[in-house]
Amino acid sequence: MDSTLDTSFALATPLPPPSGSGIAIVRVSGPDAFRIAASLIDEPEFDPDNMPDRTFVLATIRHGEIEIDRAGILPFKGPKSYTGEDVVEFHIHGGIAVIRSIESALLASGARQAEPGEFTRRAFLNGRIDLIQAESIASLVGAKGIAAQREALRQRAGSLSDKINFVRNSLHDILARLEVDFDYPEERIDSIDSSDAVREIGKILDILKPLLSSFRTGNILKGFRLAIIGLPNVGKSSLLNALLMEDRAIVASVPGTTRDVVSASLSFAGVPAELLDTAGIRALTGKLDEVEAEGIRRSWREVERAHLVLIVLETSVPIDNETIDVVGRTLEISGKTGSTVLLVCNKSDLAPMWESDEVCGLLKIEKIPYVVVSAKENTGIENLREKVGSLLELESDPQDIILTETRHQSLIAEAVEILKRVRDDLTNGSPQDVAATELWGADRTLGKLLGEGLGVSDLDEIFSRFCIGK
Ligand SMILES: Nc1nc2c(ncn2[C@@H]2O[C@H](COP(=O)(O)OP(=O)(O)OP(=O)(O)O)[C@@H](O)[C@H]2O)c(=O)[nH]1
Ligand SMILES: [Mg+2]
Numbered sequence: 139m140d141s142t143l144d145t146s147f148a149l150a151t152p153l154p155p156p157s158g159s160g161i162a163i164v165r166v167s168g169p170d171a172f173r174i175a176a177s178l179i180d181e182p183e184f185d186p187d188n189m190p191d192r193t194f195v196l197a198t199i200r201h202g203e204i205e206i207d208r209a210g211i212l213p214f215k216g217p218k219s220y221t222g223e224d225v226v227e228f229h230i231h232g233g234i235a236v237i238r239s240i241e242s243a244l245l246a247s248g249a250r251q252a253e254p255g256e257f258t259r260r261a262f263l264n265g266r267i268d269l270i271q272a273e274s275i276a277s278l279v280g281a282k283g284i285a286a287q288r289e290a291l292r293q294r295a296g297s298l299s300d301k302i303n304f305v306r307n308s309l310h311d312i313l314a315r316l317e318v319d320f321d322y323p324e325e326r327i328d329s330i331d332s333s334d335a336v337r338e339i340g341k342i343l344d345i346l347k348p349l350l351s352s353f354r355t356g357n358i359l360k361g362f363r364l365a366i367i368g369l370p371n372v373g374k375s376s377l378l379n380a381l382l383m384e385d386r387a388i389v390a391s392v393p394g395t396t397r398d399v400v401s402a403s404l405s406f407a408g409v410p411a412e413l414l415d416t417a418g419i420r421a422l423t424g425k426l427d428e429v430e431a432e433g434i435r436r437s438w439r440e441v442e443r444a445h446l447v448l449i450v451l452e453t454s455v456p457i458d459n460e461t462i463d464v465v466g467r468t469l470e471i472s473g474k475t476g477s478t479v480l481l482v483c484n485k486s487d488l489a490p491m492w493e494s495d496e497v498c499g500l501l502k503i504e505k506i507p508y509v510v511v512s513a514k515e516n517t518g519i520e521n522l523r524e525k526v527g528s529l530l531e532l533e534s535d536p537q538d539i540i541l542t543e544t545r546h547q548s549l550i551a552e553a554v555e556i557l558k559r560v561r562d563d564l565t566n567g568s569p570q571d572v573a574a575t576e577l578w579g580a581d582r583t584l585g586k587l588l589g590e591g592l593g594v595s596d597l598d599e600i601f602s603r604f605c606i607g608k
Contacts (some may be wrong), residue, residue, distance in 0.1 A: 143223065143260060146252035147244045150227070150236060150607035164240055165607060166228070166249055167221040167257055172213065174247045175226040178240075179211060182366045184267070186213040186224075199228065201243035207236050217218050221257050222264030226407030255604025259597065262589060269589030269600070270299045273543055275332065276604045285409035285532060286359045289540050297539050298546070301349070302587050305342055309581050312338045315575045316455050318437035332564040335573065339561045346554050349541055354476070355531045356542035358445055360529065361410040365440040368450035370394050370418025371458055373484040376513035377450055378402065381523070387415050394418060397433040399440055406523060407532040414440045441471050446530060448522075457500045457589040465501045465578075478529050479560040481508035482522065487515045558581040 154162060166174060175183040175485070180200040189195075194215055199206040208330070210229035219225040230236050245251070253259075255276065262272045274293035282286035293299075316329035330338070347443025366374045370393030378387050387400045398524060400415040419432030420426070439445055447468055472479050475497065483494045498505045509525050511518030529531055534540055541547050560576045585591055592600075 143263070144168055145174060145249045146256055147241070147249045148252035148256070148607040149241070151232070154232045154234060154237070156234075158234070161229050161346065162232035162237050163226040163607075164230060164237070164244070165225060166244060167219070167223050167225045167250070167252075167256060167260060169223065170248060171224040171226050172250055173209065175213070175228075176248055178206070178243055181207075183461070184213075186215060189213075191218070196227075199230070199237070199240065199243075203252070204239065205245060205310045207231055217264065217266070220266070221260035222266040223260060245596045252606065253601075254606050255608055257599035258604060258608055259601045262597075267294075268299050269304070269592070270546070270587055271296065271588070273545075273600065274287065275608065277542055279605060279608055282361055283359070283405055283410045285410070286361075286542070289359055289534075289542055292536075293542070298541070299588060301345065301539055302584055305345055306581055306584050308338065308342055309577055309584075313574055313577055313581070316577070317571045324597060332567070332570060332573075335570070336561050336564050339557050339577075340562075343557055343561070346550055346557070349539060350547065350550055350554060352538065352540040353547040355534065356540040356547075358530050358532070359409055359540065361412070361444055362445035363412050363414065363440075364446045364448065364526070365414045365416060365436055365437075365444035366448045366450060367416050367419060367441055367464065369452070369464060370420060372418070372450045372452040373513045374450045374508040375400070375415050376420065377448070377482065377511070378413055379483060380511075380516055380519050381413060381515045384425075393420075394430055395431055397532060399436050406506075406530075409530075409532045414444070416440050420460060421463075423473055438467075438471075441468055441477075442475060444475075444477050446480065446526060448480050448482050449473060450482045450484050451497065452485050453483045453490040453492060453494060456491050457497075458587045462501055465503060469503060469506075474507065479506055480522075480525060480529060481506060483510045484513055486510045486518065487512040499504065549583055553580045553583045556583065 145166065145508050147164055147166040148211050150163045150165045151159070173422065178199050178201055180198040181198060182195065184197065192212065194210050197211050198208050207230045209231065212227040212229065214220065214225040216223040216225070228240060229238055258272045261267050262269055263317060271294055274290045274405065278290035280285060281290055312330065312335055316335060358466045366377055368374050375389045375396050375401050377388035381383055382402055382404060386402050388395055396415055396417050398417070402413045404411050404413050415439035417430065419434050419437055449465055449468055468479055481497055483497060494502060494508060494510045497508055507525060507529060509518055511522055541550070556576055557580050560573045564573050584589060
C-alpha cells in the first residue's frame with residue numbers, strides 16, 4: 139500500500155446472504171472522500187463543510203442517470219475520524235445489487251477498492267493509533283469470548299502501549315545518565331555508576347518478565363482445548379455431559395463405550411473452550427481390538443494438544459498400576475507441552491476406597507490440584523468449573539496486562555534477552571558505552587511493538603490478517 143494515501147473504499151459489513159440484509163455499510167476514506175460522496179448524492183446537497191460533523195443525513199444516491207439507493211450518509215471530518223482522514227459512510231440497503239452499484243460508482247468516481255485492514259493501517263500511518271492499538275482492533279473483531287474482547291478493548295485504550303512507553307522512558311533515563319558519564323566524564327552530577335544502572339535495568343526486567351509470562355494466558359483467552367482422559371468406565375463421558383448440561387456423549391456401564399474423540403464447545407468465564415471426551419485408556423496389549431487401540435492413540439493425541447487435561451479417577455475402586463501409569467504419562471506430556479493437569483476424583487456418591495487428599499501420595503506424584511465430583515449426581519461440577527478458571531487464570535485482574543500477540547511476545551523476549559545481557563556485562567565491569575549501544579538496541583526492539591522502524595512488508599504482514607473494510 140502506498141503511504142501517500144489516495145481515496146479508497148470497502149464494504150465494512152459482510153457480504154449479505156442471497157436474501158439480502160437490512161443494511162450494508164460502505165466506508166470511503168481519503169482526501170477525496172467528501173468530493174466523491176458529494177458527486178454521488180443527488181439531494182439534499184452534501185456539504186460537510188457547512189453541516190455539523192458526524193451528522194447522519196438521508197439522501198438519494200445517484201450515479202449519472204442511475205438511481206442507486208435512498209440511504210443514510212454519515213461524514214466524519216479528518217483528522218477526528220477513524221482513519222484520521224475525511225471519511226464517509228454510506229448506510230445503504232443490504233442487497234447485492236445495491237452494494238455492487240455503489241461500488242462501481244465509487245470506482246468510476248476515482249476511489250479504489252481498499253485492501254484488508256487498510257482503514258486501520260491508515261489510522262496507524264496517520265498517527266491516530268500506534269501499532270499495538272491497531273492490532274487490538276483485529277483482536278477485538280476476531281474475539282470469540284468476552285475475556286478476549288475485554289483484553290482487546292484494554293489494549294485499544296492503550297494499556298500495553300502505555301506500559302511499553304513507560305519502560306522506554308526508563309531506558310532513556312538510564313541512557314541519558316550513562317551518556318553524560320562518557321561524554322562529560324568530569325561532570326558527574328547526573329551520571330550513573332554501573333551498579334545503579336544494573337539496579338535500574340533490574341526494575342525494567344521486573345516489569346517485562348511478568349508481561350512475557352502473561353502470554354500463556356493471552357493465548358488461552360482466545361480459546362483453549364480441554365481433554366478429559368482416564369481409564370475406561372471412570373465417568374469421562376458422564377463428566378462431559380455434566381459440564382455441558384446435556385446428554386452429548388453415550389454413557390454406559392460397559393468399559394470401552396467411547397471409542398472416538400467426542401468434542402463439544404463450552405465457555406469458561408467468558409473464554410471459549412473445546413471439550414474433548416476420549417476413549418478410556420488401557421494398556422495396548424494383544425487384547426485390544428483395532429478400533430479401541432486407535433481410540434486410545436487418539437486419546438493421547440488429545441493430551442498432547444490440550445491446554446488443560448482433566449484426569450478422571452474413580453475413588454470407589456482401589457488405585458491400580460494402570461491409573462498410576464496414565465497419570466504419570468500425562469504429567470510427562472504436560473511437562474513438555476506446558477499444559478495444566480487437574481485430577482478429577484469422580485463417583486464421590488459411592489463409598490470411597492481412598493481419601494481424595496491422599497491421591498497424589500497414592501499416585502506417587504508431587505501434589506497437583508484436584509477436585510471431587512460426582513458426574514452422575516451432578517455435585518462438585520460448579521467447583522470444577524471454578525477450578526478450571528483459576529488454574530488457567532481466566533479471570534485476570536483488570537490492572538494486569540496480558541500479551542495476546544506472538545509478535546509482541548517475541549519482541550519483548552528479544553528486549554529481555556538484551557537487557558539481561560547488559561545487566562550481566564555491567565556487573566562484570568564491561569564499559570558503559572558498550573552497554574549504552576546495547577540498550578539503544580533494546581529500545582529499538584520495543585519501539586517496533588508500537589510500529590516504529592517497521593518496513594512496508596512488515597506492515598503488509600501484520601495487516602493481512604485484518605478483514606476487508608476494517
Ligand atoms: N455412581 C456413579 N456412577 C457414575 C458416575 N459417573 C459415571 N458413572 C457411571 O459409570 C459408568 C461409566 O460411565 P461413562 O461416563 O460411560 O464412563 P467413561 O469413562 O466415559 O467410560 P468409557 O467411555 O468406557 O471409557 C456408567 O454406568 C455411569 O453411569 C458417578 O459420579 N457416580
Ligand atoms: Mg466414555
